[in-house]
Amino acid sequence: MGESFPSDPVKAWTDPETWARRLTEDGCPFCPMEPFSAYVELPASWVLIPDKAVLPGYVLVVSKLHAIEPYELPQPDRAQFWEDAMRTAAGSRRW
Numbered sequence: 611m612g613e614s615f616p617s618d619p620v621k622a623w624t625d626p627e628t629w630a631r632r633l634t635e636d637g638c639p640f641c642p643m644e645p646f647s648a649y650v651e652l653p654a655s656w657v658l659i660p661d662k663a664v665l666p667g668y669v670l671v672v673s674k675l676h677a678i679e680p681y682e683l684p685q686p687d688r689a690q691f692w693e694d695a696m697r698t699a700a701g702s703r704r705w
């Protein structure tokens with residue numbers, strides 16, 4: 611079961627033990643998906659809007675398949691993920 615989204619996301623990136631745990635599917639904060647705010651479901655991803663966005667219009671596009679890097683996704687999921695990301699980027703300019 612994944613961890614809940616961290617209250618201090620910077621710690622998850624800078625603490626080696628926390629980061630190593632988050633790289634695994636069991637420690638991933640997005641697997642299984644636990645929306646923590648408003649979201650939209652797209653074919654290969656979920657679009658999350660954090661409660662405390664760092665910038666106006668900031669959203670997260672999260673793959674439905676666990677991956678550390680987007681290029682690790684198998685095709686055709688990789689192509690669909692990027693299509694979802696571009697669709698989100700175009701839509702978020704209107705927010």
Ligand SMILES: [Zn+2]
Binds near residue numbers: 638675
């Ligand atoms: Zn994951």
